[in-house]
Amino acid sequence: MLEIRNLNVSIGDKPILKGIDLHVKPGEIHAIMGPNGSGKSTLAQVLAGREGYTVTEGEILFENKNLLELAPELRAREGIFLAFQYPVEIPGVANIYLLKAAINARRKHQGLPELDAMDFLELTKEKLRLVGMDEALLYRPVNEGFSGGEKKRNEILQMALLEPKLALLDETDSGLDIDALKTVSEGVNALKNPDRAIILITHYQRLLDYIHPDRVHVLANGRIIRSGGPELALTLEERGYGWLETAEGIPA
Amino acid sequence: MNTAAHELDTLINRDYEYGFESDIDSDMAPKGLSEETIRFISERKQEPGFLLEWRLKAYRHWLTLKSPNWSSVHYPPINFQDIIYYSAPKLRDNAPKSLEEIDPELLRTYDKLGIPLKEQELLAGVAVDAVFDSVSVATTFKDRLAREGIVFCSFSEAARLHPELVKQYMGSVVSYMDNFYAALNSAVFSDGTFCYIPPGVKCPMELSTYFRINAKNSGQFERTLIIADKGASVSYLEGCTAPMRDENQLHAAVVELIALEDAQIRYSTVQNWYPGDKDGKGGIFNFVTKRGDCRGSRSRISWTQVETGSAITWKYPSVILRGDDSVGEFYSVALTNNCQQADTGTKMLHIGRNTRSTIVSKGISAGRGQNAYRGLVKVLKGAENARNYSQCDSLLLGNRCAAHTFPYIEVKNPTAKVEHEATTSRIGEDQLFYCMQRGLSAEDAVSMIVNGFCREVFKKLPMEFAVEAQKLLGVSLEGSIG
Ligand SMILES: Nc1ncnc2c1ncn2[C@@H]1O[C@H](COP(=O)(O)OP(=O)(O)OP(=O)(O)O)[C@@H](O)[C@H]1O
Numbered sequence: 001m002l003e004i005r006n007l008n009v010s011i012g013d014k015p016i017l018k019g020i021d022l023h024v025k026p027g028e029i030h031a032i033m034g035p036n037g038s039g040k041s042t043l044a045q046v047l048a049g050r051e052g053y054t055v056t057e058g059e060i061l062f063e064n065k066n067l068l069e070l071a072p073e074l075r076a077r078e079g080i081f082l083a084f085q086y087p088v089e090i091p092g093v094a095n096i097y098l099l100k101a102a103i104n105a106r107r108k109h110q111g112l113p114e115l116d117a118m119d120f121l122e123l124t125k126e127k128l129r130l131v132g133m134d135e136a137l138l139y140r141p142v143n144e145g146f147s148g149g150e151k152k153r154n155e156i157l158q159m160a161l162l163e164p165k166l167a168l169l170d171e172t173d174s175g176l177d178i179d180a181l182k183t184v185s186e187g188v189n190a191l192k193n194p195d196r197a198i199i200l201i202t203h204y205q206r207l208l209d210y211i212h213p214d215r216v217h218v219l220a221n222g223r224i225i226r227s228g229g230p231e232l233a234l235t236l237e238e239r240g241y242g243w244l245e246t247a248e249g250i251p252a
Numbered sequence: 253m254n255t256a257a258h259e260l261d262t263l264i265n266r267d268y269e270y271g272f273e274s275d276i277d278s279d280m281a282p283k284g285l286s287e288e289t290i291r292f293i294s295e296r297k298q299e300p301g302f303l304l305e306w307r308l309k310a311y312r313h314w315l316t317l318k319s320p321n322w323s324s325v326h327y328p329p330i331n332f333q334d335i336i337y338y339s340a341p342k343l344r345d346n347a348p349k350s351l352e353e354i355d356p357e358l359l360r361t362y363d364k365l366g367i368p369l370k371e372q373e374l375l376a377g378v379a380v381d382a383v384f385d386s387v388s389v390a391t392t393f394k395d396r397l398a399r400e401g402i403v404f405c406s407f408s409e410a411a412r413l414h415p416e417l418v419k420q421y422m423g424s425v426v427s428y429m430d431n432f433y434a435a436l437n438s439a440v441f442s443d444g445t446f447c448y449i450p451p452g453v454k455c456p457m458e459l460s461t462y463f464r465i466n467a468k469n470s471g472q473f474e475r476t477l478i479i480a481d482k483g484a485s486v487s488y489l490e491g492c493t494a495p496m497r498d499e500n501q502l503h504a505a506v507v508e509l510i511a512l513e514d515a516q517i518r519y520s521t522v523q524n525w526y527p528g529d530k531d532g533k534g535g536i537f538n539f540v541t542k543r544g545d546c547r548g549s550r551s552r553i554s555w556t557q558v559e560t561g562s563a564i565t566w567k568y569p570s571v572i573l574r575g576d577d578s579v580g581e582f583y584s585v586a587l588t589n590n591c592q593q594a595d596t597g598t599k600m601l602h603i604g605r606n607t608r609s610t611i612v613s614k615g616i617s618a619g620r621g622q623n624a625y626r627g628l629v630k631v632l633k634g635a636e637n638a639r640n641y642s643q644c645d646s647l648l649l650g651n652r653c654a655a656h657t658f659p660y661i662e663v664k665n666p667t668a669k670v671e672h673e674a675t676t677s678r679i680g681e682d683q684l685f686y687c688m689q690r691g692l693s694a695e696d697a698v699s700m701i702v703n704g705f706c707r708e709v710f711k712k713l714p715m716e717f718a719v720e721a722q723k724l725l726g727v728s729l730e731g732s733i734g
Pocket residue numbers: 011014016034035036037038039040041042043085
C-alpha cells in the first residue's frame with residue numbers, strides 16, 4: 001500500500017529526513033517512535049503533502065501511484081488521513097460543517113452522491129459514540145476552545161467518518177487522560193480492517209497496550225535506526241533511546 | 253509550486269458576474285448642474301413647492317462647499333458638470349398598473365440579475381420597490397402593506413401623497429448642510445424609497461429595494477427615508493449590482509432612519525457594485541451618508557452591511573442615541589480586492605441615559621485591496637451609564653493588501669463604559685492545509701475560512717440576504733446555517 005524509498009527531506013537547507021525506507025501493507029499497524037525533533041511529524045506532513053518541505057531524494061508510492069505528484073486535497077480524497085499533532089482552530093466555522101464538506105468531497109471523488117443532511121447526521125452521531133465525544137462539540141467552531149483531549153477526539157471522529165485507507169496518527173495519545181486514551185484506542189481498533197493501514201506516531205508504550213502494532217520503528221535524527229516487532233517498544237520503554245544509540249550507533 | 257496561493261489568486265481574480273448594460277430609452281435631463289437642472293427634476297416629478305425650495309437651498313449651500321479630501325482614499329477629481337442628474341425609463345402609459353406593463357427589456361435586466369419580480373412576489377414574500385435608474389417603476393405588495401397602514405413607496409410618490417410626513421422628517425437626521433455629498437444629494441436627488449410604519453405596527457414582511465445603476469453618466473442620487481412610529485418595527489433590505497462600464501460612476505445616496513419611542517429599525521445592505529477591473533478602472537464611487545436617529549426612549553436601530561463592490565466606498569452608517577435606553581448596532585463585512593478602497597465604519601453618538609451601542613466590523617483585504625475602519629464613539633455629558641462595545645477584526649489574504657483601524661473615542665461622562673477590541677490575522681497556511689488534508693479544495697477552504705470569519709455579521713442578516721452575502725464571498729449555501 002505504502003512504499004517509502006530512500007526518502008530525503010529538507011526544510012530550507014536543513015536536512016531533516018535522511019534516507020527513510022518504510023513498507024506498509026494493507027491491514028498492518030506500524031508504530032513510529034523516537035526522540036523529540038527526530039523527524040516523525042515531518043514524515044507525516046510530507047506524506048500528507050504539506051508545502052514547505054523539499055524532497056531532495058527518494059520516492060513515495062501509495063497504491064503504486066507517485067504520491068509526491070498529488071496535491072494534498074487529492075491525497076486526502078484518495079484516502080490518506082492525518083490526525084494532526086496540533087489540530088488548528090478555525091473560528092466561526094461549525095465543526096459539523098467542516099465534517100460534512102470533508103465527507104462529501106471524498107464521496108464526490110469516489111463518484112458517490114453527497115450525503116443528505118439526515119443520513120449525515122445519523123452517521124455522525126454513530127461515530128460520536130464510537131469516540132465518546134460530546135455532541136455539543138459538533139456545533140462549536142472547529143477546535144476553538146476545545147480542550148487538548150477534545151481536539152484529539154475530534155481528529156479521531158473525522159477519521160472514523162472519512163474511513164481512510166491509510167491513517168497517520170501523530171501523537172494522538174498525548175494529552176489524553178487514561179479513560180480517553182482507552183476510548184480513543186477502542187475507536188482506532190474499531191477501524192482496524194484488512195484493507196486499512198495505520199501508522200501511529202507515539203512516545204508511549206501505553207498506547208501500544210491498547211493498539212497492537214505489527215511493526216515498531218525507531219526514528220532518530222532523520223533515520224530509522226531500528227525496526228522490530230511489538231517487543232521493541234517494551235524494550236524502549238525500559239531502556240530509553242540511549243540504549244539504541246550507544247549499543248547500535250549505526251542506522252539499521 | 254504553491255498551489256494554495258495560486259488558487260487563491262484565481263478565486264480573487266474572478267470576473268464580475270453582473271457586468272452588462274441594458275438598452276432602454278431614457279428620458280434624460282441635459283448634462284450638468286444648475287438651478288435649471290433642479291427645476292427640471294422637480295417639475296418632472298410633480299413635486300410640491302416646499303420640496304423645490306428645499307432643493308434650491310441645498311444647491312446654494314453646496315455651491316459654497318469644496319469637494320472633500322479624504323486622507324485614506326484616492327480618486328480622480330469629479331467633474332460635476334459632466335453628470336446627467338435625471339434619467340427615467342420611458343414608460344408606455346406613464347405609471348404601469350402591473351408587471352405586464354413594464355418594459356420587457358427592464359424585466360430581462362432583472363432576470364439577469366437574478367431577481368425576477370414575479371418570483372420574488374410569489375416565493376419570497378418580499379415587497380420590492382425596484383429602482384431602475386432614477387424612477388421607481390414597479391412596486392409590489394402595496395395592498396397588503398396598505399391594510400396595515402404602512403406607507404412603502406418611491407420618494408416622489410410620498411412627496412405627492414404624504415407631503416406632511418416628508419416635510420416633517422426629511423432632512424431631520426441628515427441636514428442638507430451635513431456634508432458635501434449630502435448637500436449635493438439634497439439638491440438633485442432623483443428618487444428613492446419612503447417608508448412609514450404607523451404606531452404599534454410590526455411590518456409583516458421584509459421590505460426591500462434593489463438598486464441598479466444604468467444609463468451612461470447618470471450619477472445616482474437616491475434618498476431613503478424610513479420612519480418607525482411609536483412601538484413600530486421594520487426590517488429593510490437594500491441590495492445592488494451595476495453593469496460593467498468604463499467611466500467611474502458616482503453614487504451619493506442619503507439614508508435617514510427615524511425610530512420613535514419603543515420602535516425598531518433594522519437596515520441591511522448587501523452591496524455588490526462593479527469594483528472596476530484589476531487595475532481599478534471603471535468601478536463605482538460610493539459616497540453615502542447613512543444615519544439613524546433613535547429619537548424615542550427604548551428605540552433601536554441596527555445597521556448590517558456586507559460590502560463587496562465599488563472601486564471606492566466611503567460610508568459611515570451612524571446612530572444618534574437620543575432617547576433614553578436606546579440601542580444602536582453596527583455589523584459590517586467589507587471585502588476589498590484588487591485596487592478597491594474601502595473607508596467605512598460607524599459613528600455612535602450617545603446622548604440619552606443608559607444608551608447602548610455595539611459595533612462589529614469585519615474587514616477582508618485581498619489582492620492590493622485597502623480596507624480602513626474608522627469608528628467614532630462619542631458619549632456626551634448627559635449620557636449617564638452609556639455603554640459601547642466595539643470589535644474590529646481584519647483578515648488578510650495574500651501579502652499585498654492592507655487593513656487599517658482607526659478607533660476614535662470621546663467620553664464626556666465618567667459613568668460611561670467603552671470597550672474596544674481589534675485583531676488582524678492572515679489566513680493561516682496551517683488552517684488551509686488542515687482543510688485540504690480533509691479533502692477540501694483550496695478555493696473551498698478559503699471560502700469556508702472567510703465565511704467563518706464573517707459569521708457574527710451574517711447571523712444578523714435576514715436569511716435570504718445571508719445566503720446572498722455568502723454567494724458574494726464565493727461560499728456555498730450550506731455554510732450559512734451549518
Ligand atoms: N519549519 C521548520 N523550520 C525549521 N526547522 C523545522 C521546521 N519544522 C520542523 N523543523 C525541525 O525539524 C526537526 C524535526 O521536527 P519534527 O516536528 O518532525 O520532530 P518530531 O519527531 O515530530 O518531534 P516531537 O516528538 O517533538 O513531535 C526538528 O529539529 C525541528 O526543529
